[in-house]
Amino acid sequence: MDTEILKKDVVIIGSGPAGLTAAIYSARANLNPLVVDAPANTAKQTTPGGQLMITTEVENYPGFAEGIQGPELMEEFRKQALRFGTEFLETWITEVDLSERPFKLYTLIIASGASAKWLGIPGEAKVPDGFGGNGVSACATCDGPLPAFRNKVLVVVGGGDTAMEEATFLTRYAAKVYVVHRRDKLRASKIMQEKAFHNEKIEFVWNSGVEEILGTPEDGVTGVRLSNLQTGEERTFPCAGVFVAIGHKPNTELFKGQLDMDEVGYLLTSGQSTATNIPGVFACGDVQDSVYRQAITAAGTGCMSAIDAERFLDHLPVAMPSGDEVTVDGEHITPDHQAIITADGHMISNKS
Numbered sequence: 001m002d003t004e005i006l007k008k009d010v011v012i013i014g015s016g017p018a019g020l021t022a023a024i025y026s027a028r029a030n031l032n033p034l035v036v037d038a039p040a041n042t043a044k045q046t047t048p049g050g051q052l053m054i055t056t057e058v059e060n061y062p063g064f065a066e067g068i069q070g071p072e073l074m075e076e077f078r079k080q081a082l083r084f085g086t087e088f089l090e091t092w093i094t095e096v097d098l099s100e101r102p103f104k105l106y107t108l109i110i111a112s113g114a115s116a117k118w119l120g121i122p123g124e125a126k127v128p129d130g131f132g133g134n135g136v137s138a139c140a141t142c143d144g145p146l147p148a149f150r151n152k153v154l155v156v157v158g159g160g161d162t163a164m165e166e167a168t169f170l171t172r173y174a175a176k177v178y179v180v181h182r183r184d185k186l187r188a189s190k191i192m193q194e195k196a197f198h199n200e201k202i203e204f205v206w207n208s209g210v211e212e213i214l215g216t217p218e219d220g221v222t223g224v225r226l227s228n229l230q231t232g233e234e235r236t237f238p239c240a241g242v243f244v245a246i247g248h249k250p251n252t253e254l255f256k257g258q259l260d261m262d263e264v265g266y267l268l269t270s271g272q273s274t275a276t277n278i279p280g281v282f283a284c285g286d287v288q289d290s291v292y293r294q295a296i297t298a299a300g301t302g303c304m305s306a307i308d309a310e311r312f313l314d315h316l317p318v319a320m321p322s323g324d325e326v327t328v329d330g331e332h333i334t335p336d337h338q339a340i341i342t343a344d345g346h347m348i349s350n351k352s
């Protein structure tokens, strides 16, 4: 196989809101970024542009008073990144080696996002194959306020914190929210359970699985086919929307064993910067955010990553998760800022 060596100051994995914002900032800083994203693939549900490519109306991205279609928004991001000279490459990155430093010369910004977990049942796929985007969603914050769900009966599938959070949020708009769970107990933390149990608009359908999402192209979702997992009994349950809340999976498989991550696989960053545990490798967007997971927060941390990368390439110190700061030259500044440890291990005072 031919190997092509690309020399770049900044390589960005992912062209969702985080990756393209990092590209806009680093391109404007003359860092000539290369954005690598997986080619469009229906089975893997990948499209350059990230998760917003599979949604319809985005009503909460600032700057678009009337809302904007997800793919249209991402096209604008892409055009803006191109305008300042970003280069694009469509390929899956299947392996990274962060142990050596060819990337003395460049930095890596990881913006590979996360994917919602789905049930894999009939009716769940994206329109036109199912009702995804027409009554089926995996994001209450994103889609809950849409007119299609207001004052309607909705179903949330799941029993963890995500499901409780989604159900509680949806009661702001819905007439009633039914949480369908496979067991007779929730996995959610106590406080989240209490909140859901005390909410008059939430009811639970225990020991049950959703087998199929029902509807028509004109009306969207009209119901779900439920099965009682103890008795095997099946019934049709009318509802106008289904929110699948069984968790998310960050796209971090290829960084396992190299970058620090939490137990689910979200990359750990400094908190004061987007630095990971390896100097010169930064992470932004959903790949490092299990809490907010919004386009605007992804874009915000994308901007931070680009500024961190700029600082790093300018030989300035960047805050690490360990609390110390590092430079591209291998110097460490201690968390108390009292000392600098040089690349060859000498300690010198940092006092002026």
Ligand SMILES: Cc1cc2nc3c(=O)[nH]c(=O)nc-3n(C[C@H](O)[C@H](O)[C@H](O)COP(=O)(O)OP(=O)(O)OC[C@H]3O[C@@H](n4cnc5c(N)ncnc54)[C@H](O)[C@@H]3O)c2cc1C
Binding pocket: 013, 014, 015, 016, 017, 018, 019, 036, 037, 038, 046, 047, 048, 049, 050, 051, 052, 054, 055, 057, 058, 059, 060, 061, 091, 092, 093, 094, 111, 112, 113, 114, 115, 116, 137, 138, 139, 142, 143, 251, 254, 284, 285, 286, 287, 293, 294, 295, 296, 298
């Ligand atoms: C249906 C739906 C509706 C949503 N609606 C809204 C909304 O209305 N408002 C809102 O603010 N947010 C919404 N969100 C959430 C929003 O889409 C995400 O928070 C945002 O896209 C995260 O951006 P990101 O750049 O971190 O990652 P992503 O958008 O996930 O982009 C990551 C990119 O990296 C690529 N990639 C991953 N691994 C590799 C690899 N190994 N090699 C090459 N490329 C790789 C992927 O193909 C993908 O294109 C919605 C999400 C979904 C699923």
